Amino acid sequence: MSFVYEKLMGGKQGMVGLIILSALILVVFPMFLDSFRLNLLGKYLTYAFAAVSLVLIWGYGGTLSLGQGIFFGLGGYAMAMFLKLEASSPENTAIQSTPGIPDFMDWNQITALPWFWEPFSSFSFTIIAILVVPTFFAFLIGSAMFKRRVGGVYFAIITQVISVILTVLIVGQQGFTGGINGITDLRTLNGWDITSDSAKNIFYYVNCVLLIGVIVLSRWVLTSKFGRLLLAIRDKEDRVRFSGYDVANFKIFIFCLAAMISAIGGAMFTLQVGFMSPSFVGIVPSIEMVIFAAVGGRMSLIGAVYGCLLINFGKTVFSESFPELWLFLMGGLFIAVVMFFPNGLAGLWQDYGHYVTDRFTAIKNKILNKSTPSNDSAKKTLPETELS
């Protein structure tokens, strides 16, 4: 495990993995994908925030959160509320019986903007809210649970119930939230048309840079003593507690960090997709985020991104051509990952990747030997490329 830890998290290999990922999403994909596909990819990459957050809380923290959809949703809704208010200027909504409020409120006979919507007319407040509200919410849940030593299965179930509560609340209070359809028809960000191709392209790059930033931040956290303590807590919680640490605080912190990361993903989702709805908050998206992380490898930050891309790509391809098969495949994937590949893609790469790199090295040596026959050290100096 310390092997995984060393190899995946830091050092040369970690760097190489990060560079490959950055090159892929920043250079290769934009080169070969049209604007529509790139936007789709950008949408997938917003889920990757949630998957990365699950590597932190589940892979390293050992606590399965089935509530990452809550935070993804909170971040997304905060952004959507701002955009919706901007789209609902009195001029745009002149035909409503109460101009100046979002259309769905008007449809639900609401005549004034609810108090909790007011501050979202400020962009800076919205940005702060995206980061702070989900984190604070996670802090409340985390403090209540971890201080009382609720963990494992119970934590998973309770976070799941909270995501159900939030979904039902959003759907039920449609006058305040837009209900089942969500908050739609978002047009501009500070006057800038977000539906144009150029805006979408820019959001894609912003999203990529944020994602890479989040991975680097997470890596820094995991390589610190904090990261080693997380692993230690996961494996021997009592030993850590009786070494003088307040274990709950560590869990609360990583849960809050995971919440904030998911929320950033949610906000970026709203920007790129142009709406937010309760179907990204509840049980199903929350558990799908877990499978992204599981397929990528629950111990690998970069693996989680690949897992996320792979599954969403599969989902798009299959649900276009064989919608019937997709659920079978997805179900089978859950089972297979748990039973046969608990470390996901990253684990596969660890176990079998050296076949690829050895071959690669052999070919390279062959070439090198042809040109400079006396180059013995070629194999030694060639960095082993790590996917994850």
Next chain:
Amino acid sequence: MYSNTDYTLAVEGLTVSFDGFKAVDDLNFYLDKNELHVVIGPNGAGKTTVLDLICGKTKATSGSIKFLNQELTELSEHAIVRAGVGRKFQTPSIYENLTVLENLEVSYPQGRGVFGALMFKRTQTVLDKIHEIAREIMLETELDTEAGLLSHGQKQWLEIGMLLIQDPQLLMLDEPVAGMSVKEREQTAELLNKISMGRSVLVIEHDMEFVAQIAHKVTVLHQGKILATGDMAEVQNDPNVIEVYLGH
């Protein structure tokens, strides 16, 4: 009701009951500085429960535990550790996936808060301390070994080292030589004699030969109560003890 004392540890009237069953019953017990005190007793006598009570893992039903005149029963587990109480568990409890060095580093008493741990740096002071402790527990050559690969005896030592690095005033060891070879036992006895200088050590042990080697004082626990206390010879000749150990 409870008085201040000069003892490192003063346990008075300590009782814990689980649904009416009294695992520890009105226990009074004192531990001096520089004293290595061994608690023995048949299975189910409440030995491990006493350690659990002192380190806060189990909450007392009534009674007081004073450590350097500070009441421990009101403190949380990590606060008790920070006050200077270290505890080794019955089965070696180490982080198998981390190296010996990382195990000791994680136990190093600095960066114990969330942000402290994020900012913690492996300075020369930290490394020096780790090497010093590793030498003491005879694992200096194994610093880069993954802890899971150590022998059972070495794991026991490592856990003791993880406590020593925090320099506790009271060290509690639950069966420190379980599963050790004869040679390892001797080395452990030597280690315990060395580390009891300047602090108090409370040991639970079954192996009487080993107890005789290390104990300054012995307490025999039976059904949650103290049966006898004194030096090894006194305890061995106590008729009550003989009754409990040999009578049945």
Next chain:
Amino acid sequence: MDGYTYSELGAILAMQGFAGISLFSVLLLMALGLAIIFGQMGVINMAHGEFMAVGAYTTYFLSYLTETYFPAFMPYYFIFAIVVAFIVAGILGYFAEFILIRHLYARPLDTLLATWGLSLIMQQSFRSMFGAREVSPTLPEWLMGAYQPTEMIDIPINGMFVLGLTAVVTLGVFYLMFKSSWGLRVRATTQNRVMSGAVGINTKKVDRYTFALGCGIAGIAGAAFTTIASTGPTTGSLYIVDTFMVVVFGGAASLFGTIASAFSIAQAQSIMEFFMSGSMAKVYTLFALVLILMFRPEGLFASKVRR
């Protein structure tokens, strides 16, 4: 609450109470199965709702067969369907344990993911076999109608039938788990697997039959469910969270706790539903549960154990 007279309020309370009884029965039947699987075995069976759906679809299928080929048998098929639902769901559970669950006993969080995968597969199978539309079996005449003790109160007969069924199953489970030698073996295995193996209990067999029993009871819940609502491919997933809450709230290993908790959750939900929208009733119910569980994480009726 103005606008209602006391006698009206009483009638509302009684009728919503009886509406709550149907929900209570289904929740309790679901929770009994889950209490065995989760409470006793520690397996988080996210596919439990789908085993209920298996029972419901079995009932529907039998109703269809009976109606088409043996119309004369219609008044009696439902009783028969309950038994078949139990058997079919039980057999599926038996195989699920054999193929999937038994490899994962040491990893409870992973059972959650794997059984979620199983639930996806089962949902899609329902869709492929019975279509995406909701279906309902034709219920026998004697289950229809209502009993009217006063002018204002209607008590549906199907509700009373389901309540009776639930009582029978609950007693059966109680007897099986706490009075029979088989139940003793189950409890021994769940408390100390190694020791039970050592004293000669075939723990693998016990696990498999316990899981099958839990799923079978979910099947009965499905048969009961058809009397109060129609069944679609995702019906099961609508009840799984509530069922988990019932089990956790009741204290995972306590049968009495499970009954009390199913009753209070179903009644709270059903009575609140009259005064506000169904969704807000659900929000308040679940929110109250989460709050209570934060203060009593071990549930209402958990037993104290010396750690």
